[in-house]
Amino acid sequence: MERWMPLFGDPARELVVDREDVRLTDRRERGLHNEFGPHFDESTLGRFIEGFLEPSGLLDADRVPAGLRLGNDGVVVNVRRGDYVTNESNWRNYGFDVHDYLRVALDRSVAVGGPxxxxxxxxxxxxxxxxxxxxxxxxxxxxxxxxTGRPPEVHLAVLSHASRLVLTNSTFSYWGGYLSAWRSGRPEQVVAPWFHIRTDLGGAAWQLDPRWSVVEDIPTQWRLPDPQ
Structure with missing residues (x-):
């Protein structure tokens, strides 16, 4: 969190609890409370974006370099790698055939958004x-x-200002999708995989906005491929 706190500004301090403020006898509640529908919805997201994210300046259009700005005929593809593949446990839980998925996802993007x-x-x-x-x-x-080695906050701004997105199964991608849909008013232009993780809900992602264009299946059926 310390990496992001200065970017969000002082209001972020009201939303987190410092480690030294947690007492031994405090009750801990397990769970992320991040299921679309039961825990938050379009209205909740809108209030959070307008009341917290937008005032921070983190999503300002001028944070997106000119060369990374796309028109309505452009698609941003966000591919999650990092410890999804370098950590063996994460790879077993989150891995799927990215090539297989992207072929289907791009077909869907063309179907809903054109060439x-x-x-x-x-x-x-x-x-x-x-x-x-x-x-x-x-x-x-x-x-x-x-x-070009730009930091993740720039990548988040790029995703948020893209009118068409193809996401993979990460919370960074999902937030890009939430922000893009809110800004463009065209949630169907966000293409996302049905799959999130093998250990819960039979693999189904619970974070997806139902208005997105969700890829329900791919030829390899979300099976774990050989390590990539």
Whole structure:
């Protein structure tokens, strides 16, 4: 949290509890309370974005470099790597065939948003994406990879200002989807996988906005591929 607190500003301090303020006898409640519907909804998100995120300036349009701004014929693809693949337990829980999913997801994006001129890949494992996802160039006129080493807050701003998104199964992606849908008013332009993690709800993601374009299945049926 310390990495993000200065970015959100002083109001963020009211939303967190410092470790030294937690007493031994305090009650702990397990759970993330992040299920769309029971725990929050479109209205809740709107109030949080307008009352907390927007005033922080973190999502200002000028945080998005000119070269990373896409029009309505552009799609931002956010691929989660990091400890999803470097940690063996995480890989077993979260891994699926990204190539398989992206083929289906891009078809869905075209179906709901029309032809794709440009694809911009944003990832915490961009070198893998550059090595493995070059085939995306066959799905657009221009393929770009955000490989300039910009920090995650810039990537979040890029996702939030994209009118069309293809997400993977991470909370960073989901927040990009929430913010993009709120800003554009076109939630169906957010394409997300049905799958989140193997250990809960049979794999089904509970964070998804039902207004998104959810990819229910892929040819490999969300099976764990060989390590990538």
């Amino acid at each position: 794709i001129r440009r694809i911009l890949v944003v990832s915490d494992g961009i070198e893998w994406c550059k090595a493995e996802l070059g085939w995306l160039s066959r799905r657009c006129e221009v393929l770009d990879f955000e490989d």
